[in-house]
Amino acid sequence: MGKKRVIPGFGLSFGITVFWLGIIILIPLSALFIKAAGLGPGEWWKILTSARVLAAAKLTFGASAAAAAVSTVLGLLVAWVLVRYQFPGRRILDAIVDLPFALPTAVAGITLTSIYAPTGWIGKYLADMGIQGAYSPFGVFIALTFIGFPFVVRTVQPVMEDMGTELEEASAILGAGRWTTFRRVIFPVLIPALITGFTLAFARAIGEYGSVIFISGNLPMKTEILPLLIVAQLEQVKYEAAAVIASGMLLVSFFLLFLINLLQRRLNWQTR
Amino acid sequence: MKSRLLLTFVLASFASLPACKKSAGTAGGTVELQNVSYDPTREFYADINTAFAKKWAADGKGEIKITQSHGGSGKQARAVVDGQPADVVTLALAGDIDVIAQKGQLLPADWQSKLADNSSPYTSTIVLVVRKGNPKGLKDWGDLTNNGIGVITPNPKTSGGARWNYLAAWAWAEKHYGGDQKQVLDYIKALFKNVPVLDAGARGSTTTFAQRKIGDVLISWENEAYLIEKEFPGETEIVYPSLSILAEPPVAVVEKNTEKNGTTAAARAYLEFLYTDEAQELAGKHFYRPRNAAILAKYSAKLTPIPLVTVDKDFGGWAKAQTTHFDDGGTFDQAYGTK
Structure with a gap:
């Protein structure tokens, strides 16, 4: 704080930052942990290691990771098409990508369910192939892909726009093939944005409730997600147990996001 | 600069204090009631509220406005515990009103004996x-x-x-x-x-x-x-x-709230209205089983008697x-x- 900056006002802006983070993030989260602290470590352990919570955790984190991974690959492709090609309807397509952001998640859940249910448009054909769309872990994955996909497109797109075509041209002139150009020139530039997109999609998917509960079928041990178990605890007026599951979820998520951040830093450093 | 920083911190700590509760008073002449109910009663209470308001006016008591809130029964009960200013609750389970009595201390533990038929005007x-x-x-x-x-x-x-x-x-x-x-x-x-x-x-x-x-x-x-x-x-x-x-979906006056709002009498009259012939007819029309045996019999072609x-x-x-x-x-x- 001693040094003079070009733009003054560190004190005020820092104060507002702390104030804002405090009222909208830190205080609610501390309240959550204080509530959860109403139970001893033994109770914590018992709740977090019960078969039902573990099964739900596996599904929540597994399906979220899978959905975020698929969103990353498809999101890269869509961003590429939107940035690099001119075709009629491009702007409309571009706008459509944002729809999952705006749509109430319950609407998304109900719509996806009716399409992927064994009687729905797509679910019918899936059923013929012996795949159950809605009311299965696969259904959870579908919903999470739907809500996570725009995050990847929107984080990768601006980086791609900045990149221009000069790098690729230079690479081609220097004799690199298409695959080498993609792998050695384009991909390294995009990696940080892709990881950010993956992280956002992943984090969003872990907490998603509204759309998933409609499509999952909520069968204990099979298709229950962690947020549903939290609601189930609240329904029994067990606020502490709900807070314990939420805190556990938060800690695991924080740990995973921290790991991803670390990975991103290393990759950033390597590509420089 | 330091003092400004301090000021912001002080502001931050103030914001974390629980906000003062605002009491929902009654607007001059018009009585307002909030009925916190569960999901499938929407259409039923829409009819009840119209009928009750008509009777209230006919009795020369002025205007009464009833607002409805619907949702899952357990969730609604928790909302009332957490401060939703309900005057009456009409929920799916006695257990949910018990929660309001125990966790919220908003009505006495023996609430279910306050009205006839286990406080369930319809089943x-x-x-x-x-x-x-x-x-x-x-x-x-x-x-x-x-x-x-x-x-x-x-x-x-x-x-x-x-x-x-x-x-x-x-x-x-x-x-x-x-x-x-x-x-x-x-x-x-x-x-x-x-x-x-x-x-x-x-x-x-x-x-x-x-x-x-x-x-x-x-x-x-x-x-x-x-x-x-x-x-x-x-x-x-x-x-x-x-x-x-x-199934006996019970109803109750949330006494702590009505005392604050000055609506106790109106809330009680509203719930007692549910036992009148007019309201019992409406219950039957909406496929709830009226408590009144004569009216239930009228609807027994549909509402089949079973053990x-x-x-x-x-x-x-x-x-x-x-x-x-x-x-x-x-x-x-x-x-x-x-x-």
Whole structure:
């Protein structure tokens, strides 16, 4: 704080930052942990290691990771098409990508369910192939892909726009093939944005409730997600147990996001 | 600069103090009541409120405005505990109002004795809804465990209605197997093996069954079953099982709130109105079973009389039923092998 900056006002802006983070993030989260602290470590352990919570955790984190991974690959492709090609309807397509952001998640859940249910448009054909769309872990994955996909497109797109075509041209002139150009020139530039997109999609998917509960079928041990178990605890007026599951979820998520951040830093450093 | 920083911190700590509660006073002349209710009562209370306001004005008491709030019964109860300014609650389970009494201390523990008939001006029961013509020949609870039958019911952990369904099935099995607990639990296990979807709420299950055409039978509130017939004419049939459960959705004045709002008298009059012939007729019209025997008889062509068990007599009250069956490690968890 001693040094003079070009733009003054560190004190005020820092104060507002702390104030804002405090009222909208830190205080609610501390309240959550204080509530959860109403139970001893033994109770914590018992709740977090019960078969039902573990099964739900596996599904929540597994399906979220899978959905975020698929969103990353498809999101890269869509961003590429939107940035690099001119075709009629491009702007409309571009706008459509944002729809999952705006749509109430319950609407998304109900719509996806009716399409992927064994009687729905797509679910019918899936059923013929012996795949159950809605009311299965696969259904959870579908919903999470739907809500996570725009995050990847929107984080990768601006980086791609900045990149221009000069790098690729230079690479081609220097004799690199298409695959080498993609792998050695384009991909390294995009990696940080892709990881950010993956992280956002992943984090969003872990907490998603509204759309998933409609499509999952909520069968204990099979298709229950962690947020549903939290609601189930609240329904029994067990606020502490709900807070314990939420805190556990938060800690695991924080740990995973921290790991991803670390990975991103290393990759950033390597590509420089 | 430092002092400004300090100021912001001070501001931050002030913001974290609980905000002062604003009391919802009555606007001059007009009395306002808030009725916090559960999901399927929307249409019923819309009619009741119009009728009550008319009577209130006719009695020369001026204008009364009733606002409604609907949602899952348990969620609504928690909202009232957390400060939603309800004057009256009309919920699905006595247990939910107990929560308001215990956790919120907003009404006395003996609230259920304040009004006639366990404070339940109308009742309902649980029935089976099947596809038109009953192609799978489902007649009673025992048929639901047959091979290849799809049973739709919501998750008892998250839905009040689902708990009634569960207890109705349990009561039948208990009678059928002469009280052998192991056989009853095996029946419940087999029943839930046939459930492909456990929606979070009763309306969700109705949609799954009626709109998405999933499953062969829906376990449902009686009034909801008739609503399905109205919405999807010619697609479903109602099957009355040999035994079901008497559901008594209770009502109560949230005394702590009405004392603050000065609405105690109006709230009490509103709930007592539910016992009048006019309101009992409306209940029957909306497929709830009126308490008034004469009016119930008028609707008995639809609201078929069948033997009904009660939670108080056959399950030892809601608190006990909740711990035995639905809390963590209860029979529902056992049926799913999660504990």
